[in-house]
Amino acid sequence: MSRSRTPVLLIAALLAPAIIGLVVFRLYPVALAVSDSFFNMVRGQQVFVGLDNYLSLLADQTFWKSMQVTFWFNLLINPIQIALALGLALLYVQNFKGVTLYRVLFLIPIGVSLPTAVIIWRIMLTQDGLVNGLIGIAGVPAQPWLTSESLALYSIIAIATWKGISYWMIFIIGGLQTISPEIYDAARIDGVKAWQRLIFITIPLLRPTLLFVLVADVSINFLLFAPIFMLTQGGPADSTNVLMYEAYKSGFIFGDMGRAMAIIVVVVAILLVIVAAQFRLLSGREARS
Amino acid sequence: QDKTLNMIVIEGGDTTAMQAVVDAYKADHPGIAINLQSYPFAQFFQVAELRLRSADTGIDLVYVDAPLLASYASRGFLSPIDPAISTGELVPAAVQAGQYDGTQYALPINNSAQVLYFNKALFEAAGITPPAGLTKGETATQAEVDTLASSERWTWEQVADAAQKLTVKDNGRTTTYGFTVEQFGELYQLQPFGESLGSPVIGPDGYTAKGYLDSEAWTKAATFWSDLYNTWAVSPKSLGYGEAASLFGNGQLAMFAGGTWNLPILSATDIDFGVAPYPYFEGGSVVTPTGSWYVGVNAASANQAEAMDFASYLTTSDAGTKAWFDSLQQLPTYKPLLDTISTSADYDAFPQNVFRLGVYDSLNTAVARPVTAAYGQLQDAFRTAFVDIANGVPVADALASAVQKFESAAARVAQ
Amino acid sequence: MASLTLSDVRKSFGDTDIIHGVDLAIENGEFAVFVGPSGCGKSTLLRMIAGLETVSAGTITIGERDVTDLDPSDRRVAMVFQSYALYPHMSVRDNIGFGLRMNGVPRAEVDRKVADAAAALHLTELLDRKPKQLSGGQRQRVAIGRAIVRQPEIFLFDEPLSNLDAELRVQMRLEIARLHADLAATMIYVTHDQVEAMTLADKIVVLRAGRVEQAGTPLSLYDDPANLFVAGFIGSPRMNFLRAERGADGQIRLPDHGNVVVPLAITAAAQQGQDLLIGVRPEHFGPDLPVRLSVTVDLVEHLGGASYAYIGSGSAHPLTIEMRDARTVGRGTTLATGFDPARAFLFDATTGARVR
Amino acid sequence: MASLTLSDVRKSFGDTDIIHGVDLAIENGEFAVFVGPSGCGKSTLLRMIAGLETVSAGTITIGERDVTDLDPSDRRVAMVFQSYALYPHMSVRDNIGFGLRMNGVPRAEVDRKVADAAAALHLTELLDRKPKQLSGGQRQRVAIGRAIVRQPEIFLFDEPLSNLDAELRVQMRLEIARLHADLAATMIYVTHDQVEAMTLADKIVVLRAGRVEQAGTPLSLYDDPANLFVAGFIGSPRMNFLRAERGADGQIRLPDHGNVVVPLAITAAAQQGQDLLIGVRPEHFGPDLPVRLSVTVDLVEHLGGASYAYIGSGSAHPLTIEMRDARTVGRGTTLATGFDPARAFLFDATTGARVR
Amino acid sequence: MTARTAKPGKVLSFGLKHLAYLLIAFIFVLPLWWAIVSSLRPNGAIFADIFPFTPKALLPTPFTTEAYTGIFERGFGLIIANTMLVAFVTMIAGLIVNGAAGFAFAMFDFKGKKIVLSAIIISFMLPFEAIALPLYTVTQQLGWLDNIAALIVPSIANGLAVFLFYQFFSQVPKDYAEAARLDGVSWLNILLRIYVPLSLPTCISAALLLFIFQWEAFLWPLLTMPSQQFKVIQVGMAAFQQQYQTIWNQLFAVSVITALIPIALLLPLQRYYVQGLAGAGIKG
Numbered sequence A: 001m002s003r004s005r006t007p008v009l010l011i012a013a014l015l016a017p018a019i020i021g022l023v024v025f026r027l028y029p030v031a032l033a034v035s036d037s038f039f040n041m042v043r044g045q046q047v048f049v050g051l052d053n054y055l056s057l058l059a060d061q062t063f064w065k066s067m068q069v070t071f072w073f074n075l076l077i078n079p080i081q082i083a084l085a086l087g088l089a090l091l092y093v094q095n096f097k098g099v100t101l102y103r104v105l106f107l108i109p110i111g112v113s114l115p116t117a118v119i120i121w122r123i124m125l126t127q128d129g130l131v132n133g134l135i136g137i138a139g140v141p142a143q144p145w146l147t148s149e150s151l152a153l154y155s156i157i158a159i160a161t162w163k164g165i166s167y168w169m170i171f172i173i174g175g176l177q178t179i180s181p182e183i184y185d186a187a188r189i190d191g192v193k194a195w196q197r198l199i200f201i202t203i204p205l206l207r208p209t210l211l212f213v214l215v216a217d218v219s220i221n222f223l224l225f226a227p228i229f230m231l232t233q234g235g236p237a238d239s240t241n242v243l244m245y246e247a248y249k250s251g252f253i254f255g256d257m258g259r260a261m262a263i264i265v266v267v268v269a270i271l272l273v274i275v276a277a278q279f280r281l282l283s284g285r286e287a288r289s
Numbered sequence B: 001q002d003k004t005l006n007m008i009v010i011e012g013g014d015t016t017a018m019q020a021v022v023d024a025y026k027a028d029h030p031g032i033a034i035n036l037q038s039y040p041f042a043q044f045f046q047v048a049e050l051r052l053r054s055a056d057t058g059i060d061l062v063y064v065d066a067p068l069l070a071s072y073a074s075r076g077f078l079s080p081i082d083p084a085i086s087t088g089e090l091v092p093a094a095v096q097a098g099q100y101d102g103t104q105y106a107l108p109i110n111n112s113a114q115v116l117y118f119n120k121a122l123f124e125a126a127g128i129t130p131p132a133g134l135t136k137g138e139t140a141t142q143a144e145v146d147t148l149a150s151s152e153r154w155t156w157e158q159v160a161d162a163a164q165k166l167t168v169k170d171n172g173r174t175t176t177y178g179f180t181v182e183q184f185g186e187l188y189q190l191q192p193f194g195e196s197l198g199s200p201v202i203g204p205d206g207y208t209a210k211g212y213l214d215s216e217a218w219t220k221a222a223t224f225w226s227d228l229y230n231t232w233a234v235s236p237k238s239l240g241y242g243e244a245a246s247l248f249g250n251g252q253l254a255m256f257a258g259g260t261w262n263l264p265i266l267s268a269t270d271i272d273f274g275v276a277p278y279p280y281f282e283g284g285s286v287v288t289p290t291g292s293w294y295v296g297v298n299a300a301s302a303n304q305a306e307a308m309d310f311a312s313y314l315t316t317s318d319a320g321t322k323a324w325f326d327s328l329q330q331l332p333t334y335k336p337l338l339d340t341i342s343t344s345a346d347y348d349a350f351p352q353n354v355f356r357l358g359v360y361d362s363l364n365t366a367v368a369r370p371v372t373a374a375y376g377q378l379q380d381a382f383r384t385a386f387v388d389i390a391n392g393v394p395v396a397d398a399l400a401s402a403v404q405k406f407e408s409a410a411a412r413v414a415q
Numbered sequence C, D: 001m002a003s004l005t006l007s008d009v010r011k012s013f014g015d016t017d018i019i020h021g022v023d024l025a026i027e028n029g030e031f032a033v034f035v036g037p038s039g040c041g042k043s044t045l046l047r048m049i050a051g052l053e054t055v056s057a058g059t060i061t062i063g064e065r066d067v068t069d070l071d072p073s074d075r076r077v078a079m080v081f082q083s084y085a086l087y088p089h090m091s092v093r094d095n096i097g098f099g100l101r102m103n104g105v106p107r108a109e110v111d112r113k114v115a116d117a118a119a120a121l122h123l124t125e126l127l128d129r130k131p132k133q134l135s136g137g138q139r140q141r142v143a144i145g146r147a148i149v150r151q152p153e154i155f156l157f158d159e160p161l162s163n164l165d166a167e168l169r170v171q172m173r174l175e176i177a178r179l180h181a182d183l184a185a186t187m188i189y190v191t192h193d194q195v196e197a198m199t200l201a202d203k204i205v206v207l208r209a210g211r212v213e214q215a216g217t218p219l220s221l222y223d224d225p226a227n228l229f230v231a232g233f234i235g236s237p238r239m240n241f242l243r244a245e246r247g248a249d250g251q252i253r254l255p256d257h258g259n260v261v262v263p264l265a266i267t268a269a270a271q272q273g274q275d276l277l278i279g280v281r282p283e284h285f286g287p288d289l290p291v292r293l294s295v296t297v298d299l300v301e302h303l304g305g306a307s308y309a310y311i312g313s314g315s316a317h318p319l320t321i322e323m324r325d326a327r328t329v330g331r332g333t334t335l336a337t338g339f340d341p342a343r344a345f346l347f348d349a350t351t352g353a354r355v356r
Numbered sequence E: 001m002t003a004r005t006a007k008p009g010k011v012l013s014f015g016l017k018h019l020a021y022l023l024i025a026f027i028f029v030l031p032l033w034w035a036i037v038s039s040l041r042p043n044g045a046i047f048a049d050i051f052p053f054t055p056k057a058l059l060p061t062p063f064t065t066e067a068y069t070g071i072f073e074r075g076f077g078l079i080i081a082n083t084m085l086v087a088f089v090t091m092i093a094g095l096i097v098n099g100a101a102g103f104a105f106a107m108f109d110f111k112g113k114k115i116v117l118s119a120i121i122i123s124f125m126l127p128f129e130a131i132a133l134p135l136y137t138v139t140q141q142l143g144w145l146d147n148i149a150a151l152i153v154p155s156i157a158n159g160l161a162v163f164l165f166y167q168f169f170s171q172v173p174k175d176y177a178e179a180a181r182l183d184g185v186s187w188l189n190i191l192l193r194i195y196v197p198l199s200l201p202t203c204i205s206a207a208l209l210l211f212i213f214q215w216e217a218f219l220w221p222l223l224t225m226p227s228q229q230f231k232v233i234q235v236g237m238a239a240f241q242q243q244y245q246t247i248w249n250q251l252f253a254v255s256v257i258t259a260l261i262p263i264a265l266l267l268p269l270q271r272y273y274v275q276g277l278a279g280a281g282i283k284g
């Protein structure tokens, strides 16, 4: 409603708890954390070093290699997760006898916590593990899923995807509910094939939902490092060493908070640029009749 | 007046043992309550780091892993140990490892020893002679153990040779592995590899790896490590903590190098196993891993005196060390207790007599981990290199990269 | 363009039978209109013809082709939905051309066809707008444009005008008539609107509860309804039904109106005491007609030219009478009116059957 | 029940002025209908009265109270939305009683009021259904029920019947009329539908582009429109406009119809060459009337009773002629018809002003 | 899309469809199945059929329920109850707080809306590890260490949830709110009695988001509950991976229970996902 007489008090009351919570428990701590990136610990003393921590990143090979890994990881995992979550949501909303059982099964990874999922998958993916056993039945030779430079990152993507897509599916299903079935009927009569309906109708009409899922998923994946920490510790040969893990190592293992925070500030800045671009692309010209 | 001290410790057996000490201490010191805050092993270091860094007054006593001491001390997390506390009764190497820049920052609680476990049945099946060692049903005096350790110790070459014969493959899949180490790629476990061949991991300044980690000695050690996985394929890749013991307990692993802490777990299985001294390289010196947990006092604690008193009780008193040892069965650093192990008839039988092997090693062959404020960086670079090597990265590349990574990270600490 | 034949077509949703065997032939180029009360199965029948619903039994033939099991896209039919079902995210141009492009028609040809259709429907100016920037009538035309470009053999319309306001409805009705004349295509049209049905149809099909009650030209249904249901359904305002009795003398009287005699010649066998209804359309009342009634007006609506008088509202058999130039009539006026028995219909009140 | 006064009410959205100073008085108990082309500001005006839009300038008074800046909930008005805006998750009972319950009316009283309203609107059977289980007309009645129970001083209706089919629309129209009679409440009603406007209104307010063009009783607008716009807007089918010229002799002629003379008495000053239009309603054509025309029919629609002939479709001044019992007329028929100049209106083609 | 009843010719595609679903379901279920099986084996036999893999690995042989009795003897019942408490309180408080904020953003235009909304959206793009330390200090200063307030309060306001509510509340037709305004319904009731029921799938998604966040919380409870009197599931689970050995079967038993609880809670809510309400009260 466009009313100039906006109920200011009401708005304040509605927003206050969330804003206070976020300021006190997110934004204020983050300000403190960012200030860490301007300090270094020298002989037990915090010393102000200005932008030194950032400048030293410029010449830091590990950092740049890690940046590459981060981009490659995100370039793959985000489209894959969203595409699969969408596919899964489409399967979920189908209606046929027995679908209820599948629907329940589709929800399972939501409940399995990430550490548990990682433990289970690590064991399943070992050289002589269950996955190699299964593909062995099909005659495929055993693969070093987590221990080879060429596969480790993809295995991590697969695990994170297994864990994540059911969760995103839930949100997409909510969005699918808002599309009128008659539009599909019209398209069927128009001779539009199923895949064309998906690309030209479903996806454009899901835009608000996809925006949410994309922003949330990209943020989470950009900051994701727990499975890497638990599975490969950045290896083999740094092939899974994403920036967040590099920062984590610096901060928590090496006690070098200055470098860690400098890296995190860079990561979050990149993330913000990406998310802003997503907003620009997907919102605004929201189409709904 | 009543005081409550808080101590952070590792969840599990360590907490149980510490509680036993606390209970004993309480009997003598009615005014002091000690509250243990236990954290899972995997997260202990992260939590300790965070809490110590925030100058958390809620911690009085800190459970310190030997190599982290320098890092903590250099950042002022720990108070210097009260010089009045006498360390004369402790194993000197262990006392030294508690010092940074010439000051004592922590006291050793216990020590560790690594041994070679072997499955007798699998050796028999493969038709090879197992290493000389302590086995079930046999007793051994300290003198006999000393002989075993000084003259009958296997070399890594022997281990590799046996492992190849012990490894069983079926259809391209390994059903029995010949050998593995318990702590895959860890510095603690592998440090003796290179040191046995004559080179420490880093230089005495604590920040130089060039010329050490990429020395000929370490290259040879790393090549051996690489061969275990890539040439001979006798070891399973990427085992998690505790999984070596599980495999061994299932009879799927013939030998593994691991800590004495595995004894209770393995004794509970029906595997017939023996324990041999930690191997060394042919032509090299005998070097074994050592170093375990220390206790320190949080610099931010408001109860310095009381905390020092408990630390002293835990590490330098008869009652305290005994309570700890009785509960946890870890190799002590308190010499009177070591003497008991050597002499008491209680330790004649297997597997108790394995401690006598530990006594020998800790007094004769143990080499402490490098003391450096950049230990975390070293450990990470080292682990990365050795895991990569096991996964097929060329030895020279992996070591060079480790040197580079460690030095650039350490430089930030050293500045 | 093609003819359409439904042979004993049936449809059940689960256990519920919705369409109970419909037989229907629609000629090539014919404009057929389905009418019937809400829920009688009009949309379902249309959707079955389109292929959007499966057929439980029976066959559907378009031209010579049996399309019963064919996919909607293969039937060469086009449908205009009540909700228009325009693609909200596409421009008018894309909405119209979407089906063609998806079927691999070259870009240039699509553009040409879209331009032609847009010109025919006066949409040229609007080609770059999105549906939500259009008025109802414009959306309607876009939906029709989408149907036209595909040059289907049969057009299906499901209440295409029901979301439009009265003025637009008149306009669009004329446009659809013109379209039918221009394309000479077979069209099937579902509506609730009397006027649309009467003015557009070559053939009106009256459905009730999944059965065809009567099918025929609009005027034949208007002039000669087969039963009470069709009589009440065709014509607006709806036909009035007056209670009638056949006396011992064989004469038909109106008990609610002073037992006035209605001189009707009936060939059907006389059944004394039979409950009858006489149907007279509002527009067939007038002064000076043979059967005279005197009624008291409850309510009058003056539309300017015509006025409607409502009598006996709330009773079982209310009357609506259409009057011209009757500004003076108001609530409470006693109206002398009447009807011509030649224009009245007689029905059996119990079975609803026409009594001739 | 209360009167409503708008004094120089204006509204702008950003820089766009939508309502340009409306002055209007609606009496206590009056039924006012707003009509006007789409986008002229009817809904905006209604929403300003309801308090859903702020007023940019001017004042709104209900009874004695200046409500210009009051919150919607404090104005004692109720509104029926075109979309009905029934709460889909609530039963009919809850939909109707929701406002009362939220305002702390005791449960028992809410139940009683809901029951009363439901009885009045024949909704009693449906009280436990959800909106999606209702037909359009039933939903409409629920929306009205929701307005009634609050016993507002003013009812606002925004095209309440526009989503209903023709038959239902007639029914609901009568119910709203009955409601107005029963409650004697002040009602303001927006519609596009001629018939609704004509039959329901005590006063019709014709709006164009945010201005009031004319306000008055339906028949006064029908019989005496102030200008071309109102004349074209009131009446359905809309009035025909024939091009007229005033010759040198002061006579008015129809150049498109053989220069036939229309004998009209005009008091306005003669302006030679002035472009004029003569307005004649479709229902006012007939044979044997003074001004005789001969036209060729393009298209006829036979509705049973009435028939409409369309002439000169597509031309600038097409004609629609209503005929009774004219089954024989068809496309191409040459029709001899005419109109009575007493029922014709004269307008200035340029300004649209009535020329008297 | 309309359901089509099976015709003889469609049996094949029907079978193919089930096959495809089965395959996907298999991938989803396999890890959990393996966890279930492992939780029903004695600890020593967990890896018996895994290295190398044999089909027996997917059957609980030898069979024992000792892991389950074991975890409850360890007090895992209490730990689960603790976690439920934390998760439910966070969920309910979070729904209220974030729902209110999302509603305010969706419903009103006010100065600075864009900036505040952006700040809120940004707040969930911050890695928790980065703020863990300052947040710990804040909590310490509030005196909340070892108090479950430290677990709950910082997690209530959630930028992601606000964004979610905002996105979906914006899609609810404004007519409902306007109708209710005219009815004199307060904003609070408009939110609670109209927007919330109309956005049920969204509310469930948001509830799930908040619930799962706490269900998986680990580092934070570990930090803020130093005395470890009040343990939550992930912290309790970490204890199975000890310094010298891992109690696999109990670890899996807990994993299975923790996986099944959220799914069991979600199951009865499933139907809201396949029947939309949106727009059902509008138009004829």
Ligand SMILES: Nc1ncnc2c1ncn2[C@@H]1O[C@H](COP(=O)(O)OP(=O)(O)OP(=O)(O)O)[C@@H](O)[C@H]1O
Pocket (backbone or CB within 6 Å): C013, C018, C036, C037, C038, C039, C040, C041, C042, C043, C044, C045
């Ligand atoms: N998918 C379905 N499942 C079950 N019943 C259905 C389904 N579709 C329609 N029906 C039922 O079939 C009957 C006929 O519906 P249909 O939509 O064809 O009616 P209609 O004549 O078009 O009515 P209206 O004039 O209201 O549009 C109704 O009783 C309806 O409830």
Ligand SMILES: Nc1ncnc2c1ncn2[C@@H]1O[C@H](COP(=O)(O)OP(=O)(O)OP(=O)(O)O)[C@@H](O)[C@H]1O
Pocket (backbone or CB within 6 Å): A002, D013, D018, D036, D037, D038, D039, D040, D041, D042, D043, D044, D045
């Ligand atoms: N919130 C708004 N912001 C900007 N312009 C608006 C807004 N609401 C309405 N308008 C504009 O105000 C004008 C009048 O709109 P309004 O809805 O009152 O028309 P209406 O007479 O009700 O039309 P209709 O018959 O189509 O309902 C239109 O041009 C419309 O585009």
Ligand SMILES: [Mg+2]
Pocket (backbone or CB within 6 Å): C042, C043, C044, C158
């Ligand atoms: Mg229908």
Ligand SMILES: [Mg+2]
Pocket (backbone or CB within 6 Å): D042, D043, D044
């Ligand atoms: Mg409007």
